[in-house]
Amino acid sequence: MRKINLYTLDTPYREPLTIRGYEFGRADAPKCVAVVGSMRGNEVEQTYVCADLVRRLGTLEEKGAMDPGRRVLVVPSVNAFSMNIAKRFWPVDNTDINRMFPGYDLGETTQRIADGLFRAVQGYDYGIQLCSFYLPGDFQPHVRVTDAGPISLQSLQLAEAFGFPYVVAKKPSSFDTTTLNYNWQVWGTHAFSVFVRDMGSLSTRNADEVEDCILRFLDDRGVVKFTLPGGFRSTRLDEAGLVDVRCERAGGFFLRDVEPGERVRAGQTLGQVLDTGDAHVKEMLTAPLDGRVFFCHVDPLINQYTIAFKLAPETTWSHSQ
Structure with a gap:
């Protein structure tokens, strides 16, 4: 060396x-x-x-x-x-x-x-x-x-x-x-x-x-x-095939319920956005489809419209040839 x-x-x-x-x-x-x-x-x-x-x-x-x-x-x-x-x-x-x-x-x-x-x-x-x-x-x-x-x-x-x-x-x-x-x-x-x-x-x-x-x-x-x-x-x-899950309504405290690599089902709760004043739930973030978690936001605060999760849909999975 x-x-x-x-x-x-x-x-x-x-x-x-x-x-x-x-x-x-x-x-x-x-x-x-x-x-x-x-x-x-x-x-x-x-x-x-x-x-x-x-x-x-x-x-x-x-x-x-x-x-x-x-x-x-x-x-x-x-x-x-x-x-x-x-x-x-x-x-x-x-x-x-x-x-x-x-x-x-x-x-x-x-x-x-x-x-x-x-x-x-x-x-x-x-x-x-x-x-x-x-x-x-x-x-x-x-x-x-x-x-x-x-x-x-x-x-x-x-x-x-x-x-x-x-x-x-x-x-x-x-x-x-x-x-x-x-x-x-x-x-x-x-x-x-x-x-x-x-x-x-x-x-x-x-x-x-x-x-x-x-x-x-x-x-x-x-x-x-x-x-x-x-x-x-x-x-x-393909990167374009990853599905974004955004915080759409408002920002606040961010709590996530899943980790990268986890398999999720359509409708499953991925995380929550809480009000910074009284901690009530402002938004529940749910999976729009079946897939696996590819990316997670980790900061304790999240802004409106920020990508909170990226999912790899099951329908796009293919083993390399």
Whole structure:
């Protein structure tokens, strides 16, 4: 294992921002897999998954259970500045590094950071990014592939090797074209966005589950010799097929009755919205159909029209071919 500095940005008021990575395999070996962790300051779980993955890969390398002819790079954190002060985005101008790719080395600060990172992770056969969603909450852990052309069709098939419960196919919106995942694919890398159960907290149980899935993929690609029991026969979903359950009438205290992964029936109570003055029930949130809970809002307060749950309908479930 080699600890390397991938990119350094001088700053006028603090120490330089340095993006560090951990490299496995021979330095002259072909680039095989790059794993990128947090780009946002509240992605604590994503950083931990990568850091613990470095530890596990280091142990496998010491035991001779990694192919030295395949280079693996793990980057636990890209945005340490924001994490240090508990800000989600770049603290100076509140911009999102993961909306700046492929980057610009003479541009604004986050464009330069994106450029420096992309140069370091470009050219790998496979790219894995530990992501968070724009809505804070708990997910059923899964892997997503954004449609960026013909390469994405093969990526969807390769995604089964992770052994996540779900492989989600996503049609790109306009802002997706400036993400790391999309640009990886444009430049010929099979890119996968891995979503952990939650963010902002730390659960070693959740992290172990995601790390095991990444190691399964590495085993499938011949990078490690490490067979893990378990895993799922992945169900493929189109993101557009997920059904939103919103808080329609008013905001208030939010109490949920279900967890991600639970099977629910049409009409079943999913959660309640309570008045913040006298705690009477303002709205009962119910399942509009049979399915499984894919996403849950977790904050104790919820605003009107906010998505409280996302359900995977039973009628859209199909195993990948």
